[in-house]
Amino acid sequence: GNSVTQMEGPVTLSEEAFLTINCTYTATGYPSLFWYVQYPGEGLQLLLKATKADDKGSNKGFEATYRKETTSFHLEKGSVQVSDSAVYFCALIGRGGKLIFGQGTELSVKP
């Protein structure tokens, strides 16, 4: 069945460091891929998405490229800020429109 695997957290970085959070998926066909972010005390928010191979989603300095050959959708940001501290979820929509999440990766950015 469909599944999403993320790197385990917590990830702790200093401000302005480069961020990569790995995400790989298993799916039938070509699912749409998403990154959601959950800031402390808030609900999930869509951060970015990609709907087909080689698409690059981007938002707020974050980027992720849909790599069909490696079944990956790694999240990157060139220079993180303290305000980026949150839990990040990789997800896919498979058949039937069900959203399937990875386990989440907590990011903590220190000043």
Added chain:
Amino acid sequence: GAVVSQHPSRVICKSGTSVKIECRSLDFQATTMFWYRQFPKKSLMLMATSNEGSKATYEQGVEKDKFLINHASLTLSTLTVTSAHPEDSSFYICSARGTGGAVREKLFFGSGTQLSVL
């Protein structure tokens, strides 16, 4: 923008009691709402899909009689955890899928409910 209000944000209850969690779409209509459960350091697991005016569709392994879902209107779905036990303690999150206009087919999430059963 579109907002989903989930209430309460935190609830502590005694074992054997029932707890109701509400999920409201505040400024848009949602024919479909989803209920997820999240364990610490685990992914969000879809529990059920709720469609307005019809019975919810539960995922495999989710007890229908324990987790009652009602979707009585286009803006409200409720999850009732009946006869709660400590193993039901978890973080529950709802999401609503927009029905029309600018929010059509977009998903919006509530802020979640932390349930602790003593």
